[in-house]
Amino acid sequence: MAFLELKEVEKAFFSKETLTEAIKDISFSLEKGEFISIIGPSGCGKSTLLSLISGLILPTSGTIELDGIEIKRPTPETGYMLQQDYLFPWLSIEENITLGLKTMGKLTGETKTSALHLLEKMGLGDKAKHFPGELSGGMRQRVALVRMLSTDPKLLLLDEPFSALDYQTKLKLEDLVFSTIKEHKKTAILVTHDIGEAIAMSDRVILLNDRPGKIQRVFHIPSELKDLLPFEARNHATFNKWFQEVWKELESLER
Amino acid sequence: MNDKNKELHQNYVKKLTREKRLIRLTQLSILIFFFVMWEVATARQWLDPLLFSSPSRVWDLFLTRIQDGSLFTHTSVTLFETILGFILGTVIGTVVAGILWWSPFLSKVLDPYLVILNSMPKVALGPILIVGLGPGFTSIVAMGALISVVITIIVVYNAFRGVDGNYLKVINSFGATKRQSFFSVILPASYPTIISTLKVNVGLAWVGVIVGEFLVSKQGLGYMIVYGFQVFNFTMVMLSLIIIAILATCMYQLVELLERKLIHKHSN
Ligand SMILES: Nc1ncnc2c1ncn2[C@@H]1O[C@H](COP(=O)(O)OP(=O)(O)O)[C@@H](O)[C@H]1O
Ligand SMILES: [Mg+2]
Numbered sequence: 001m002a003f004l005e006l007k008e009v010e011k012a013f014f015s016k017e018t019l020t021e022a023i024k025d026i027s028f029s030l031e032k033g034e035f036i037s038i039i040g041p042s043g044c045g046k047s048t049l050l051s052l053i054s055g056l057i058l059p060t061s062g063t064i065e066l067d068g069i070e071i072k073r074p075t076p077e078t079g080y081m082l083q084q085d086y087l088f089p090w091l092s093i094e095e096n097i098t099l100g101l102k103t104m105g106k107l108t109g110e111t112k113t114s115a116l117h118l119l120e121k122m123g124l125g126d127k128a129k130h131f132p133g134e135l136s137g138g139m140r141q142r143v144a145l146v147r148m149l150s151t152d153p154k155l156l157l158l159d160e161p162f163s164a165l166d167y168q169t170k171l172k173l174e175d176l177v178f179s180t181i182k183e184h185k186k187t188a189i190l191v192t193h194d195i196g197e198a199i200a201m202s203d204r205v206i207l208l209n210d211r212p213g214k215i216q217r218v219f220h221i222p223s224e225l226k227d228l229l230p231f232e233a234r235n236h237a238t239f240n241k242w243f244q245e246v247w248k249e250l251e252s253l254e255r
Numbered sequence: 256m257n258d259k260n261k262e263l264h265q266n267y268v269k270k271l272t273r274e275k276r277l278i279r280l281t282q283l284s285i286l287i288f289f290f291v292m293w294e295v296a297t298a299r300q301w302l303d304p305l306l307f308s309s310p311s312r313v314w315d316l317f318l319t320r321i322q323d324g325s326l327f328t329h330t331s332v333t334l335f336e337t338i339l340g341f342i343l344g345t346v347i348g349t350v351v352a353g354i355l356w357w358s359p360f361l362s363k364v365l366d367p368y369l370v371i372l373n374s375m376p377k378v379a380l381g382p383i384l385i386v387g388l389g390p391g392f393t394s395i396v397a398m399g400a401l402i403s404v405v406i407t408i409i410v411v412y413n414a415f416r417g418v419d420g421n422y423l424k425v426i427n428s429f430g431a432t433k434r435q436s437f438f439s440v441i442l443p444a445s446y447p448t449i450i451s452t453l454k455v456n457v458g459l460a461w462v463g464v465i466v467g468e469f470l471v472s473k474q475g476l477g478y479m480i481v482y483g484f485q486v487f488n489f490t491m492v493m494l495s496l497i498i499i500a501i502l503a504t505c506m507y508q509l510v511e512l513l514e515r516k517l518i519h520k521h522s523n
Binding site for chain 1: 426427428429430443446518
């Protein structure tokens with residue numbers, strides 16, 4: 001049985017004047033430890049898909065199952081990292097990273113120490129008492145990552161986590177996130193609009209087309225690329241060929 | 256080079272201190288000038304001392320009233336009523352705003368009533384309060400609270416609703432209950448707005464209480480004003496006004512102190 005299974009998932013948004021079909025006919029499954037990316041034109045429903053999987057919103061039809069159980073509300077099994085860091089400006093970094101633990105009633109000396117340890121590993125050990133306003137964009141994103149990981153979720157949902165960062169920071173963070181996820185044997189879904197990032201980081205790339213978003217094509221990244229660190233993968237001989245292939249498909253959508 | 260910059264910095268700091276001192280000095284001069292002019296103008300009959308009193312008369316009255324203890328009674332009564340009205344107005348307003356946030360249905364139902372109550376001049380309800388709650392302490396406190404409660408509800412409720420929904424997403428993704436999202440996100444994110452309503456409410460509570468004392472006419476600084484006016488003792492009116500000005504300023508300063516405590520200077 002698959003770890004995560006989506007069956008003909010469909011989501012429409014209603015308002016008084018409008019009806020927006022965000023995504024339609026989405027079916028795919030994910031094994032434990034897999035890392036997939038979702039790419040597609042902006043507005044094609046990528047964030048909506050992650051919100052559905054997180055349980056924050058419910059599909060209008062179809063089912064999403066995690067470990068065989070239908071997702072009806074947010075579960076501790078899933079960690080969600082939004083498009084921007086959304087650290088709470090009124091809380092210190094330490095309070096921010098323990099927010100999830102506190103909310104779930106799991107804040108103990110032990111879990112707090114492990115969250116702080118994780119912060120240390122992200123190179124931010126000295127920032128625990130600081131406030132988000134004092135940190136750079138890259139640092140804040142790392143804090144948001146620690147906040148998500150602190151509750152030890154099995155499935156990670158990452159919504160364009162690097163899109164607001166400068167290129168150098170982004171490349172470094174890709175490697176950091178990739179190795180952290182592999183080390184903790186997490187399953188992950190990454191939404192991005194960066195084709196290179198999708199290929200460099202994941203085992204599979206799902207391309208969505210737009211309005212309403214449907215699966216256009218799935219690319220299976222070969223093991224010679226997917227086992228490498230993202231930065232090394234970007235320099236691998238076959239990287240460019242894959243890039244071209246995905247690029248062409250995405251181009252054909254925008255026409 | 257380094258030494259030169261150090262010197263420049265020192266000069267800069269000196270300039271700032273000098274400027275600050277100049278401002279303080281000018282402010283003080285204006286105050287002294289005002290009181291001196293007041294004294295001189297009434298002493299020389301440029302202004303009618305019967306109507307405008309004079310600083311020396313106010314001071315004399317201050318001393319006699321302190322000695323017979325009546326000033327302390329009036330001041331403490333008014334201060335207590337004001338603080339109570341202020342706290343009640345703010346707390347009740349914030350709690351009701353929280354309830355409206357909790358129940359969108361209720362907030363939609365109550366919306367037109369809030370608009371009506373808000374546009375109503377609250378002091379006009381004074382006589383009804385006195386009839387309902389009796390001519391005394393309770394009515395006056397109720398007036399102090401009533402005058403600020405509706406605007407507090409409206410402003411704080413709008414702040415609650417204006418909180419970026421993505422902060423809620425963050426906490427909800429951890430499975431937060433509605434209660435947790437209120438106390439971990441909605442309330443702290445609205446502290447700046449709540450503090451600024453506190454500042455407004457300080458002023459409003461004074462208005463409510465003084466008007467209440469005008470109407471009830473038993474004791475307090477508001478009573479001293481009305482009484483002084485009726486018996487043509489303007490020295491008493493002036494004394495009350497000066498005490499009110501000093502106390503209201505102190506309360507405002509306290510709220511600013513609270514603001515610095517509550518809102519961390521690093522949060523942007
Ligand atoms: N809460 C919502 N209410 C109404 N429409 C929405 C909502 N969220 C998303 N949409 C619409 O659904 C579509 C997909 O949005 P989104 O998932 O954010 O796209 P993406 O993340 O791929 O850019 C867009 O047309 C957007 O306007
Ligand atoms: Mg998006």
